[in-house]
Amino acid sequence: MLEITGLSAGYEGNDVIQDASFRVDSGEAVMIIGSNGAGKTTLFRSVVGLLAPSLGAVRYEGTDITGVPAQRIVRRGISFVPAERRLFPRMTVRENLALGAYPGRPDPKTMELVMDLFPRLAERQRQRAGTMSGGEQQMLAVGRALMADPSLIVLDEPTTGLAPKLAADAYEALGALRDRGLTVLVAEQQVPLAMALCDRGYVLDNGRISTQGTSAELANDPDVRRAYLGIT
Ligand SMILES: Nc1ncnc2c1ncn2[C@@H]1O[C@H](COP(=O)(O)OP(=O)(O)OP(=O)(O)O)[C@@H](O)[C@H]1O
Ligand SMILES: [Mg+2]
Structure with a gap:
């Protein structure tokens, strides 16, 4: 459904995101996990047309939408929920x-x-x-x-500023959307919540995708466990 290849993007000529590639298939829930400043927001902004990538391509349902403005991307079926709402x-x-x-x-x-x-x-x-x-x-x-x-909803850290109970509620609602057939792409630092929802995920580390796998694979990855699950 969504395919990102070799995407680089940033501000004033400095690429924050470097050579990122990932995909989201129809009906899936996919997470991008990364710590503060890893580039999650920058990556999503360049996917949904709020920031022009400097390199690479964004394809949606087989069509190249790289550099298409946000307003038109929404009409094609991708809705973005920014972290600051x-x-x-x-x-x-x-x-x-x-x-x-x-x-x-x-x-x-x-x-x-x-x-x-x-x-x-x-x-x-x-x-x-x-x-x-x-x-x-x-x-x-x-x-x-x-x-x-939308056919695809892209959410940037939907748990921002929420107490644990409300963060769990937010993910419950996303689960319900998913059950109704909506495809979900979510950036998250509260990884256990995202893992429970998502089939697969990618780790964004310093602007680069360093690791990818199913939620189960990521949950067993020593680096992911240390950095995002607080398990040593
Ligand atoms: N408008 C901007 N101009 C210049 N630099 C920016 C801008 N927005 C973000 N950056 C820089 O890009 C890098 C990645 O920021 P980004 O907001 O994409 O990270 P993030 O993973 O979303 O972080 P957080 O989890 O804190 O939201 C940071 O070093 C940040 O300072
Ligand atoms: Mg962010």
């Missing part, structure tokens, strides 16, 4: 959701599906987004991404 705090929950369909009109069926998936959003439709709790704002950010009716 970027909600409109003074607008209501419902208005934020509707904006997820922009520039299209919000589809009532999709709105209903999102409300079904996150009953809390249904209860709080008229509440201003900025007054929602951290966990609720994360649900809203995912809900808004779903309003574009």
Whole structure:
């Protein structure tokens, strides 16, 4: 479904991501794990069209989408949930959701599906987004991404700022999306949570993909255990 080959990307001529290659097949959940500053956000921004790669290619469903602007990539079926969520705090929950369909009109069926998936959003439709709790704002950010009716959802550290219980809830919701057939690509530092959801993953280390494998293989990798699972 998504195939990244030899991707390099960065800022002001300095490549942060170097020669990254990975793929996500339809129906899979795939994780990119990496510590602070490893380049997860930079990698995702260059996949979803928010940052132009300096080298390499992004292919989606057989089409080269390298350098295609984010707005058009969304219309092709890839929705991005940034780590900082970027909600409109003074607008209501419902208005934020509707904006997820922009520039299209919000589809009532999709709105209903999102409300079904996150009953809390249904209860709080008229509440201003900025007054929602951290966990609720994360649900809203995912809900808004779903309003574009994506085939692939790309999430950058969906547990950012969440207490353990809420982080687990966020992953439970992702599991439900996955069960409905959505393909998931997620960057995460809270590796045990991501491992429970994902089939496979890649380790991003200093801008390079250093290791890849199934979740079980990664869970048994000594470097991964030491760096991300706190096991020596
Ligand atoms: N806009 C920018 N301009 C210049 N350098 C940047 C910019 N954004 C990120 N960087 C640098 O790129 C490197 C990778 O950052 P990135 O945000 O991609 O890492 P990350 O893995 O997402 O980290 P975190 O887990 O903290 O979110 C860092 O050294 C960072 O300082
Ligand atoms: Mg980041």
